[in-house]
Amino acid sequence: MTIAAIKEAFPGYETKIIPDFVEMLTFDALIGHNDRHPYNWGVIVPLRKSSPPRFSPVYDTARALYCTNPEKRIGQMLTNAVQFERYIKDCAPPVGWDSLPGVDFFTLIALIWQDFAVYRSNIERFLDDGALRGSVIILRKEFSQLMSAESCELLEQCLRLRQQRLKEVVRL
Numbered sequence: 001m002t003i004a005a006i007k008e009a010f011p012g013y014e015t016k017i018i019p020d021f022v023e024m025l026t027f028d029a030l031i032g033h034n035d036r037h038p039y040n041w042g043v044i045v046p047l048r049k050s051s052p053p054r055f056s057p058v059y060d061t062a063r064a065l066y067c068t069n070p071e072k073r074i075g076q077m078l079t080n081a082v083q084f085e086r087y088i089k090d091c092a093p094p095v096g097w098d099s100l101p102g103v104d105f106f107t108l109i110a111l112i113w114q115d116f117a118v119y120r121s122n123i124e125r126f127l128d129d130g131a132l133r134g135s136v137i138i139l140r141k142e143f144s145q146l147m148s149a150e151s152c153e154l155l156e157q158c159l160r161l162r163q164q165r166l167k168e169v170v171r172l
Contacts, residue, residue: 001098010043013053017043020055022112022119025093026126029105030162032091033064065155074150078157088161110169120170127167132159 006021007014021041028036042056066074066087077084092104097111112119125131136156144152 002095006043010053017053017055019119019122022116022122023125024055024058025095025105025112026109026123026166027058028061028064028093029109029166030126030159031061031064032087032105032158032162033061034091034094035060035063037094065158066151071148071150074148074154078150078154084154084157084161088158088165106165106169109166113170123166123170127163127170132163135159 002021003014003018006017010017024036024041027033040060041058043053044056045053066077069077077087089104092102093108095108097103097108100107100111103111109123113123136159139152139155
């Protein structure tokens with residue numbers, strides 16, 4: 001339904017907008033963002049028609065990666081594999097698949113991979129181990145002063161596991 005709405009609203013531009021939408025969904029799957037309702041993404045339409053409409057940069061990703069968990073819970077997640085696994089598994093996107101309500105992120109990305117081969121390269125961008133290593137370096141360098149060592153460790157483990165799950169569902 002979302003793809004049909006983009007095609008209807010932006011005829012002729014959907015070939016640029018939809019791949020970016022798929023990248024946003026894949027990014028959200030990687031970080032476990034579950035608050036991507038229709039007001040948390042958009043298409044920029046210039047007032048003057050000198051530029052084409054384009055997908056907005058990603059914004060409002062604050063509800064991801066253990067954002068609301070107190071430090072005590074962070075420590076529990078590091079030592080309790082069941083809690084950690086539940087967090088990885090239970091995070092679901094607010095968008096779904098028309099014929100399959102209630103899909104989780106991993107199923108959603110697998111369905112896109114399976115049914116829309118044209119977007120596979122947009123998904124693959126987030127499955128590269130080098131990109132993840134770069135993200136972990138930034139996490140350690142830029143954010144280690146802003147959060148506990150346990151929080152940094154949990155975020156790193158979460159990103160690694162979520163990326164591995166994404167690779168598994170697309171069979172890479």
